[in-house]
Amino acid sequence: LTPSPASSITAWAVRAETAKKYHLSKLSDLQPVAHQLTIGGPPEFPVRALGLPGLKRVYGLEFKAVKSLDMGGPLTRLALNSGKIDVATVVSTQGNLAKEDWVVLEDDKHEQPSQNVVPLVRKASLTPKISEVLNEVSGKLNNAALIELNQQVDLQHKDPAAVAEQWVKTHLNGN
Incomplete structure (x- = not known):
């Protein structure tokens, strides 16, 4: 993944x-x-x-x-x-x-390592379709999107699952 x-x-x-x-x-x-x-x-x-x-x-x-x-x-x-x-x-x-x-x-000397978002799935559950969808999510999720999603949850008090579902519906190609 x-x-x-x-x-x-x-x-x-x-x-x-x-x-x-x-x-x-x-x-x-x-x-x-x-x-x-x-x-x-x-x-x-x-x-x-x-x-x-x-x-x-x-x-x-x-x-x-x-x-x-x-x-x-x-x-x-x-x-x-x-x-x-x-x-x-x-x-x-x-x-x-x-x-x-x-x-x-700004961490101008890069003291903090990057902590990228990485999908994790139990190997027995991983199918080609699940890999395809998770890789599509990974490819479209960036820092600006993470901040926006967190703002909806933290500041607007929206349900995290609903926020995530809406983001997926908006950003994925019908998967």
Whole structure:
């Protein structure tokens, strides 16, 4: 089966005012100011290789403080919007990023590996028709589509199954 070009990765966001104040658009821009900032992330963030240790290794980032929150969820949103943290660990395709006054910082040194969407099927269940349909879905699912689907679920509170069904009806060629 073919992996999709769609990729949902760990990302970091700052409030727009913070981005403007410190001229931030990419992670490497944090290097001279990180020691003044508090970063928030999930409980495993301080020890996960691709979390804080990765940011230190790849970008040389040393933050003033680290707060244990969730992964871009309600605790993170509240902490970032209220100023309790300055940098938030988020998911690049989460639907609510569009409604927040945040800047998602570019991972300009590619610290985070791509995490492409990949179909998985029990081998005994895989038929040529199922392979054909899943490969068609994979070929058409991109980051913009993932974000749009997540926005419908996260912001418009639509049923995930209904959102997925509508996307398939709209984007597949009658399979």
